[in-house]
Amino acid sequence: MSDNEKKPLIRPYAGPASPSRRQFLAAGASASVLAASAAVTGGMVSAAEHSGESKGHVIVIGGGFAGCTAARELGRSGYKVTLLEARNRLGGRTFTSEFAGEMVDMGGTWIHWLQPHVWSEIRRYGMDLEETVGAVAENVIYIDYQGKRHEAKWSEIWPTAEDHDKIWRKYYPGAYELMPRPSMPFEDLAWVKTDNITMQEKMDSSGLTEIEKIYLDCYHTTCGANAMKNVSWSFILRWYAHAGYSGTVINDLGLRFKIKGGTKALLEKIIGDSGADIRLSTPVYKVMQNDKGVEVITDSEEIIKADAIVCTVPMNVLKDVEFSPPLRPGKVAASKQTHAGSGTKIHVQLDKEYEAFGGWAPGGDAPINYVLWDSVKNGHTHLITFGPSTDTLDMNDTEAVEKAIRKFLPDATVVQAYGYGWNDDPYSQGVWFAPRPGQSYGILEDMQASQGRIHFASADWANSWRGFIDGAIEQGLIAADKVRGQLQS
């Protein structure tokens, strides 16, 4: 072992001292372009008129990170862009809004410099980062497979980064050989044979100790947003490969660094550069095309014509939009099958200040798998929790949330708790993408395929960081490039 491998982990924010956290937005979300005010509901909130000749008209369906990125790219390339968003806000599966008097992210949150597309945007717009301390806290509270509560220190479980990395190598043996090019899913196809293995099957055969299993179960059930038996092992294999085959880095990647001001702060920069006409509360129910152009029909029967479409409707929702000619069968079948991502994310405020900690609990039947200590302020603690399903915890039942929190903090009193109902939202019908066995590879080509003048962009079928903000931006860039190529030729 080299000296480097023995170097201990540095945890600058471990222990009771919390990082300062500025309250960045006092007003509600309605002050910005990301949610419409009464005066502009359903209308154009950013109706920058195009001057002079445009190169063509492009409709972007959906205003999440994929759609806003595509809108910006095309707007800056001289196209007239009309962005149609079904909800009365932009953001898609990201949503910065109010909880306990602060602006927090209800959906996608964390980013990292190993995610090239989002990191490029962070640098481009000079965004600052904040940290979710619980992801790397020295204090650990974990629940074992018998339901018993334990307190521990991260540095005693894994004294060095190398010690931590070793358990990930046990769970992902031969990862480099299986997936040497994680950003290129159609090359070096050795990984494809892992697509039909579930996370649970791999756990059962991996020779991990109990604490290793508890931690990896907690991490994978959280990140798979479902019980491990329902998610392909290849999913987080790709994250792990992107993280340079390091467990320490992968832990930082998923749940640690977030954008100051929330995801909304970055999205406002991106869409602000688009010059697009943005129509909120404008669901599209039919999309038609012929060799001359495209038409969409909104739910108020308005017909909008254009030269091309970037369709960012999520995988689980695509089946609800009528296409003529129809979607290719593979897209429809995947949409009907749905992906596995359907877990819970809940913001919780406690009635007193607790020291920073990370809470781990295993199992697809647990109400909460992961508790992330976020901050303390004015005598309260803010936690973020994840669970595998709304069946194991009713997010809207505050007493049930408190009961679940008390497994970790027996004396906790919950002041308030809120989790956005992504599974009940007709425009997401789930959380971030997580592949059922066979979906990592089996549906990717179908989902990515353009159909004539319609180009499909979503983090749900990104090449690199599938299910992440990074993947959405990647897809927005690719779709915009396809449109440019098509309309120029």
Place this chain on the structure above:
Amino acid sequence: MTRHIGSGGLAFLFLVLAVAARASDNCDVVAGAQATIKCVACHSLDTSENGVGPSLQGVYGRKIAAYEGFRYSRALRKIEGEWTAEELDKFLLKPQAYAPGTRMAFGGLQKDQERADVICFLKQQGG
């Protein structure tokens, strides 16, 4: 168990308490106010402004899917009538069952008493 309302809702709560004597039977306006904290990510409770969802100020007794300036889903537009206690109770139990396709991303309040408290609070607020 003691629960507290967030500081942002305190002034509002005082207003509610001032008129709590007029509350309906078998419901707790203060508990209702506490429960509506779940609504504020998307709705304004104490202003007429629409957010991600329509303003809830005066929603009790209002015609369904008719608040000025908000574009409702087809699902909700199809429903006739007013937001009476009975209709609100059915909607809040499971919004997607009451109006399949509603844009309200909320799984519902399963406890009968909590729904009754929320409805009490909304009724007070419109008064």
